[in-house]
Amino acid sequence: MSEWLTKTLTLNTGAKIPIVGLGVFTSRDPIEQAKATPWVLTALQAGYRHIDTAWIYGTEKPVGDAIKASGIPREELFITTKLPWNHTKRVQWSIDQSLKNAGLDYFDLYLVHWPHSVAYDENEPRPRNPDGQIKLDETGNFNDTWAEMEKVLASGKVKAIGLSNFSIKTMEELFKTAKVMPAMLQVEMHPYLAQNELLAYCKEKGITVTAYAPTGYAIVRKDPTVGEIATHYGATPTQVILSWHVGRGVVVIPKSADAGRQKENCQILNLSEVDVQIINGLERNQRVCNKPDEFGNVSGWSMERLGWM
Ligand SMILES: NC(=O)c1ccc[n+]([C@@H]2O[C@H](COP(=O)([O-])OP(=O)(O)OC[C@H]3O[C@@H](n4cnc5c(N)ncnc54)[C@H](OP(=O)(O)O)[C@@H]3O)[C@@H](O)[C@H]2O)c1
Incomplete structure (x- = not known):
């Protein structure tokens, strides 16, 4: 087993990820x-x-089924799930759905998946307007959603709460009302999108x-320099x-879904400073x-509104 699978970072809650x-x-x-259960199981194995x-x-559910089949004690695992954008007005209901789906008593980390709120439609998590754009629900905001996330944390159903797809701009807006500092920010990041400013901001705030x-x-994996x-x-x-x-530190x-690539992906190298600098130079x-x-939007929000410029 790769030693890298047991290396951890410490969240601002004190928990290790x-x-x-x-x-x-x-x-x-x-x-x-x-069909995810068997390949989640090979990864656990x-x-x-x-x-x-x-x-x-x-x-x-497939993740929960794989956990059960693995026989690994729950406390040895770190499981993250996310509040969907169409459940922002029903957060307490949604976390119970997620726990039931996975057959778990708690999640280690619960993220607000997007800063957007999308209209609730029982049959369609991505409802669209006639023009094809995602049907937003503009009657609330992520500050209200975060207050509900704080209640989920207090209930013990999750051990930590955090964000996904937020930016410095949207986090600054959130911090005007947040009582709990997010433990995590999950965003797109790779050598073509290094997010240097965002990473430095999170480090300064203690957000992993x-x-x-x-x-x-494939576009970055096939980069000739890499x-x-x-x-x-x-x-x-x-x-x-x-x-x-x-x-x-990310x-x-x-x-x-492939057992061979799962093993490949946990062999971490000690790159030289020169090579790190070369990869840093790929940022675009x-x-x-x-x-x-x-429409120039990502799921109904402009790049400017997302703070992704
Ligand atoms: N918060 C968000 O909004 C958000 C958005 C996107 C993703 N995510 C999370 O991030 C996770 C990872 O992101 P991702 O799945 O989009 O991207 P990724 O992990 O960078 O790439 C996955 C793709 O790369 C292939 N792959 C994996 N390892 C490989 C290797 N060693 N060699 C060649 N191909 C390889 C996989 O195919 P095989 O399965 O065939 O190996 C799959 O097609 C997601 O599964 C999800 O949990 C979150």
């Missing part, structure tokens, strides 16, 4: 989502102890950062990219995951 975890977003197709899911991924889409997909460095270490491009994150949650503020649509 394994620095390498497994992402469990798979597809918008419920049939594909339900390979030594992964940190799993990242979300209500909207439809994989809370998790990189999603941490490998940068490839050259990988050859030099006798490693793979993915290992070089994930090692760059870990060296910056948690990574690569998703792989390029999103590969949640990109603006034809």
Whole structure:
């Protein structure tokens, strides 16, 4: 087992989070989502102890089933889930749904998935207006949602609360009313989107950062500079990219449904300072995951409103 699966960072709650975890977003197709159990199980068997899911991924149940099948004691695991944007007006109900889906008594970390609120439709978590844009619910705000998250924390149903897809701009707005400092910010991050200012801001506030889409997909994995460095270490491009994150004190949650790639993704390298600087030089503020649509928006919010400029 890779020693990196047992290395942790300490959250501002005092809890420890394994620095390498497994992402469990798979597809918008419920049939594909339900197939996640066996590959989450192979990851647990390979030594992964940190799993990242979300209500909207439809994989809370497959994750819970894999945990049960693994026989690993609950206290040895770190499980994150996320409040979906269409449940921001029903947070207490939503956490109970997530716990029931996973068959767990608590989550280690509960994130507000997006700063947006989306209209609630029982049958459609991504409802759209006739023009094709996501149907937003503008009757509340993330400050209200965070107050509900604070109640979830107090209930003991989750051990820590945090944010996803927030920016310095939206966090500054949140901090006007927040009583609890978020333990975590999960954002898209990879060598083409290094988010240096955001990372420094979070470090200064004591907020741990998790990189999603941490490998940068094929576009970053196939970068020739990353490839050259990988050859030099006798490693793979993915290992070089994930090692760059870990060296910056960032948690990574690569998703792989393949047992071989799961093992590959937890072999972290000690990159030289020169190589780190070369990778830092690849920064180009390029999103590969949640990109603006034809309206210039990401799920109904402009880049400016998100603070993603
Ligand atoms: N908070 C948010 O809004 C948000 C958004 C996106 C993602 N996330 C979380 O972050 C996790 C990771 O992000 P992601 O899944 O978008 O991106 P990722 O982990 O960077 O990339 C996953 C893709 O890369 C492939 N892959 C993984 N390891 C590989 C390797 N060593 N060599 C070649 N290909 C490899 C996977 O295919 P195989 O499965 O076939 O290996 C999959 O297609 C998600 O699962 C989810 O938990 C959160």
